[in-house]
Amino acid sequence: EIVLTQSPATLSLSPGERATLSCRASQSVSRYLAWYQQKPGQAPRLLIYDTSNRATGIPARFSGSGSGTDFTLTISSLEPEDFAIYYCMQRSNWPPLTFGGGTKVEIK
């Protein structure tokens, strides 16, 4: 099973600042990594698939990069609605598909 480790667990930032979230895989997942956003009381929403492709309707301030075992989600300038929990997920080697433990982006 591929283990995904996200860091940091919590990121405290102000609106307008840049957010950089990390996801590290226990073995290579090639580029088969996605990012999801979850707000309180809501289902997760797909942001990025296959490392760097934005899902439909996702603003350009969200971008993804990486390959192999190290991946990054960047939010170029935080909007108030971006404060949420972010999860990475790999589809390279299944079953199982696996998720990271999440990074909470909170208002500083």
Added chain:
Amino acid sequence: EVQLVESGGGLVQPGRSLRLSCAASGFSFDDYAMHWVRQVPGKGLEWVAGINWNSGSIGYTASVKGRFTISRDNAKNSLYLQMNSLRGEDTALYYCTKDFGPEVGTTDFWGQGTLVTVSS
């Protein structure tokens, strides 16, 4: 508009069974793989099971293999999860999710979930 509506959750005693259903609409159901993903309230996400478009490829996470069965009825646009021998650690919100394509991969749309509580 894509819609996924889960049902069948509730309170069940350990060792008993429960069947979850997911009614899909707004897309061509038989063109897409589907999944069940669960989340303990306040905790992270855990993929439970996935099934490809024609039920020819199915997979489970280790902790449910042999106890849970995922299935689909393309004629009814429905996804199911039969859960047997339930344990306390199965308590979670269960999401039905749609895949990007016909084979198991990235989930791109999630329902609102149905809560399963396993307790005596």
